[in-house]
Amino acid sequence: MKVRVKAKTYSELIRKLDEVLNEDVSEVYVNLRPTKEVVVKILERSPNVRKITCPPSLYPKVSQKVIMALNQLGVELLPESYPRGRPKKYDEKTIKQVVELARKGVPMKEISRKLGIPLRTVYYLANLYTTSYSSFRGE
Numbered sequence: 001m002k003v004r005v006k007a008k009t010y011s012e013l014i015r016k017l018d019e020v021l022n023e024d025v026s027e028v029y030v031n032l033r034p035t036k037e038v039v040v041k042i043l044e045r046s047p048n049v050r051k052i053t054c055p056p057s058l059y060p061k062v063s064q065k066v067i068m069a070l071n072q073l074g075v076e077l078l079p080e081s082y083p084r085g086r087p088k089k090y091d092e093k094t095i096k097q098v099v100e101l102a103r104k105g106v107p108m109k110e111i112s113r114k115l116g117i118p119l120r121t122v123y124y125l126a127n128l129y130t131t132s133y134s135s136f137r138g139e
Contacts, residue, residue, distance in 0.1 A: 001025050001026060001027075002026070002028075002029070003021065003025050003027070005020055005028065005029065005030050005031070006031040007031065013030060017038070018045065021041075021046040022045065023046055023047065024046075024048070026048055026050050027052075027053070028042055028052050029053045029080060030042075031055060032054075033054065034062055034066060034077060035066070036063070036065075039052070039069075043075075049075055050074065050076065052075060052076070052077050053077075053078050054079060054080065055079065055080070058079075095129065097115060098111055098115065098117070098126055099126060099129045099130060101114075102122075102130060108122050108123055108126065111126075
């Protein structure tokens, strides 16, 4: 089981680790730099942890002693970058369906009704993926 623990201070992080962690946890994400105290608390509360992750900006600041000690215990400490910004509303499969149906000549209203996507979005996706990049730049 993966657990994400976010806090503003180290004392808050340690308190949250006490509350959230148990023996079922195998992965832990912490948003602060994993110090000795944080790592010890994680290993005390959930001895089955195999992976600890932190933000990529903080990973270079983690002590090499902490990384080596975790490696000896068989625990990986890795930087994890999670996607930022607005999440995608439609997956690649749905977009591909819209484009394929539009290329086959299926009316946009039919595509909209069939896939449950707003008509305006169907037009947007069909135009975005069927025209070439050069037409957007005005060449």
